[in-house]
Amino acid sequence: MSCNYLYRSVSHRLPNFICYTPIAPTILSHKSPFCSSRRRRQSRSFSISAGNSFTWDDVFRVPESPQNDDSALSGFFDKIKLCNRDLEKQCEFMPFVIEDQIIGYVHHGFADFLKPFQNVFIFPQDNTYGSHFGCYCTLHPNLSTPNDRTKAVANVVKSLGELIPGIRNELFPVASAFGEHIFFALERAAAPYFGIKPHDISCGENLIKECEEEAGIPRSISHTAKPVGAVSYVDIEGYRMKRDVLFCYDLKLPGGFIPHNEDGEVESFRLVPVTKVANIIRNTSFFKANCNLVITDFLFRHGHIKPEVFGYLKLLQSLRSGYCS
Structure with a gap:
């Protein structure tokens, strides 16, 4: 047996x-x-x-x-x-877009905490990506390299403090799909708050x-x-959308x-x-x-x-x- x-x-x-x-x-x-x-x-x-x-x-x-x-x-x-x-709550999230690629989803309530960081996160008024809020989330165009994006987003995550618990100091590659171009790296504990798909075969x-x-x-x-x-699964809890793929x-x-x-x-x-x-x-x-x-x-x-x-x-x-x- x-x-x-x-x-x-x-x-x-x-x-x-x-x-x-x-x-x-x-x-x-x-x-x-x-x-x-x-x-x-x-x-x-x-x-x-x-x-x-x-x-x-x-x-x-x-x-x-x-x-x-x-x-x-x-x-x-x-x-x-x-x-x-709570999959019916996916409508509460707006696309997170980098270089015309949807890399994740941000809850409209969590977006309010990001808006003060105008040199990092911006919210163009555009329905191109299917947002229910008339806008989408992206990074400031001045952040043009993966290294610049990684540092800038890390500073925001750190500034948000207890809003994002369980910080591990473990960076996770962010891409639109598995094996695609990596746009930047994000603290792993923060990934669900940006609707990032955590799947790293390594x-x-x-x-x-x-x-x-x-x-x-x-x-x-x-x-x-x-x-x-x-x-794989999609799990929504509050501001978090976990889009995980388990190898x-x-x-x-x-x-x-x-x-x-x-x-x-x-x-x-x-x-x-x-x-x-x-x-x-x-x-x-x-x-x-x-x-x-x-x-x-x-x-x-x-x-x-x-x-x-x-x-x-x-x-x-x-x-x-x-x-x-």
């Missing part, structure tokens, strides 16, 4: 998991690494202990879900919705390195990680491989059947919201979600609800 390793992190209030597979391939995703979850949904569909009182017993007593009736996929659809919230290597450090995966094994596709990787581990805590950030590992992992997604909110999408994609690709189940194609399509470009 295909099994996955899960671990519990001691560095966050709610449990944190990583999936490794000693027999069958496992998903790794650059944007939603199971080994670095930061935010949790706290609602759960059955009574278990929470927070620091969480135990592995909670994992193993997740109830079984029906496999073949019309409700079999309902729990998966619920998790898709958690990553695609992060896959960083994730693998992080997994090596946390679980003691030899480099000779981690280098065999195979890219297997991508999932997925399979990493096949030897049957006798046992993860070991290497950096002090992991409490323990357990081997859990992949069918139990599927039930965790259906019935709980243990995993980080966008990790659910990556694991669900794994379940599709390895036959754990079958086409004869009602809603199969709709669920498969919903894993790529965002802007895959």
